[in-house]
Amino acid sequence: MGNTLRGTQPAPKDNNDLYIQILKNTLKQSDIPDEFCSVGEYAEEAVCLERNTPSWIVYEGERGKKYNIKTHMNCREACYDVISRVAESSDAEKELKDSFNREFEKSRFNRLGYADYTKTISKTEIVPAVGTAIR
Numbered sequence: 001m002g003n004t005l006r007g008t009q010p011a012p013k014d015n016n017d018l019y020i021q022i023l024k025n026t027l028k029q030s031d032i033p034d035e036f037c038s039v040g041e042y043a044e045e046a047v048c049l050e051r052n053t054p055s056w057i058v059y060e061g062e063r064g065k066k067y068n069i070k071t072h073m074n075c076r077e078a079c080y081d082v083i084s085r086v087a088e089s090s091d092a093e094k095e096l097k098d099s100f101n102r103e104f105e106k107s108r109f110n111r112l113g114y115a116d117y118t119k120t121i122s123k124t125e126i127v128p129a130v131g132t133a134i135r
Contacts, residue, residue, distance in 0.1 A: 015075070015076070015104075016051075016075040018104070018107060019075045019076050019079050019104070020039055020049075020075065020079070022079075022100055022103045022104050022107065023037075023039070023049075023079045023082060023083070023100065024037075024039065025103060026083070026096060026099050026100045026103060027083075027086065027096075029099070030092075030095075030096055030099070032086055036086050037049070037082060037086055038061070042061050042066070043061050044061050044062065044063075044064075045061065045062060046060070046061055047059075047060055047082050047085045047086055048060070048061050048066070049078055049079070049082050052071070054073070055071050055072060055073050056071070056072045056073075056074070056075055056077075056078035057069055057070065057071050057072070057078075058070050058072065058078050058081040058082055058085070060085070076104075079100065080097060080100075083096045083097055083100060
């Protein structure tokens with residue numbers, strides 16, 4: 001037929017590295033030992049998170065085998081699964097997930113450049129519309 005005018009679309013920005021880093025930081029800040037979780041490779045007696053293109057797998061390593069394997073289509077859901085498996089209680093799981101989400105939003109906010117904007121506007125700096133008065 002003919003050539004289309006559609007060019008190649010740029011790949012969407014990938015947050016996977018960011019999710020992994022935030023997961024590691026969240027677990028560390030919550031005093032969960034590094035031995036409890038392995039990212040990128042099998043580890044004995046640990047919850048493991050690996051990339052299995054195009055998906056992510058989470059499993060528990062024991063006696064050289066992978067148990068309780070669960071496949072996730074995105075990294076964030078896989079990180080939630082890791083958190084669920086290492087948390088000692090449902091309250092601890094909720095707290096870890098909330099911390100993970102706060103860190104992600106903070107990081108996203110900083111990457112967008114809003115972190116450098118610190119000026120605040122007071123009521124006296126707002127210019128009133130014509131015919132209105134500030135009370």
